[in-house]
Amino acid sequence: MSLTLVSFNICPYVLRVVAALNHLKIPYEIKYIDLENKPDWFVKASPLEKVPILFVGETVLFESLVILDYVNTLAPQSLLPNDNLQKALNRARAEFSGEIIGTFWSVFSAKTEESFKNSLADLKWYFEKLEGWLQQSKFIYSNELTLADFAYAPIFTLFDALKPLLKFNLYEGFPRLQEYSQSILSLPGVQSSKVENYDQLIQERIKKGDPFFLTQ
Ligand SMILES: N[C@@H](CCC(=O)N[C@@H](CS)C(=O)NCC(=O)O)C(=O)O
Structure with missing residues (x-):
């Protein structure tokens, strides 16, 4: 098909x-x-x-x-566990990433200091949870790469694209998250998922919104 x-x-x-x-x-x-x-x-x-x-x-x-x-x-080899409950848990962890993507846009499109700080605090709240999970396993669900990890890939490609515009390290205090980010970004499938000029397109899109973080 x-x-x-x-x-x-x-x-x-x-x-x-x-x-x-x-x-x-x-x-x-x-x-x-x-x-x-x-x-x-x-x-x-x-x-x-x-x-x-x-x-x-x-x-x-x-x-x-x-x-x-x-x-x-x-695919010939599934990226999901066989057990139905574990499969559901994997999906639940994948769903969690959606909240973070939404918060990401709030942080980097916030127009006032107050809304920026509030969204950043929300983002760090999510990061705390991820750091906890990542202290238990190499990837977001287990020590093996699973489908849930692909749900997180855009979070890291977005942060990576914005790095040149940031005056602070978003991952400070979250060492496992930083390591996890690097392992996801180094996957060939993730690298090839970005369109040409991806970083530039993301930066232009964010700058267009005239966000608070760029005035700092
Ligand atoms: N929950 C959806 C979200 C998809 C989504 O929000 N896509 C955006 C683009 S990133 C979209 O198509 N928005 C429609 C619009 O901008 O009119 C999914 O995971 O597929």
């Missing part, structure tokens, strides 16, 4: 799927759209009018974590 992934170039949720597809060496095509000018075929196909969607033949899958679950079934 042919796979066509519909993408927007810097979407973090798309990046999760691309990284997993690349890692699992599953062949697919990719179609980029402009979210500010959504084509009619996309609006008809995507129930929430969001990317990513994955055409599997004529069938449309949506929601990045659901797409991840599906593409994992296409």
Whole structure:
């Protein structure tokens, strides 16, 4: 069955799927759209009018974590545990990353010092949880790389892209998180999931919002 992934170039949720597809060496095509000018075929196909969607033949899958679950079934070796409860736990840890992606945008788009500080405090709260999990295992769920780790990949590609604009180390006080970030960023599937000029595109997008952190 042919796979066509519909993408927007810097979407973090798309990046999760691309990284997993690349890692699992599953062949697919990719179609980029402009979210500010959504084509009619996309609006008809995507129930929430969001990317990513994955055409599997004529069938449309949506929601990045659901797409991840599906593409994992296409690989000869699953990135999920066999046990159903453990599988659910893996998915729960993957879901947790979505909260962090949302908070990331709040921190780096906050326009006032107060909203910046509040969002940063929220982000650090999430980081505390991750640090705790990462003290128990090498990756976010276990000592082996699993599907949940791909859900976290965009968090690290985003932070990495913004590093040149930051005057502070976001991972200070979170040594395991910093190590984990490096191991995820070094995966070939993650490296190849970034579009050309990814860092520059992210920086431009963030600068356009005139955020508080750039005035510091
Ligand atoms: N929960 C969704 C979130 C997807 C999402 O928010 N995608 C954004 C782009 S990064 C989108 O398509 N937004 C629609 C819009 O901007 O109109 C998933 O995990 O796939």
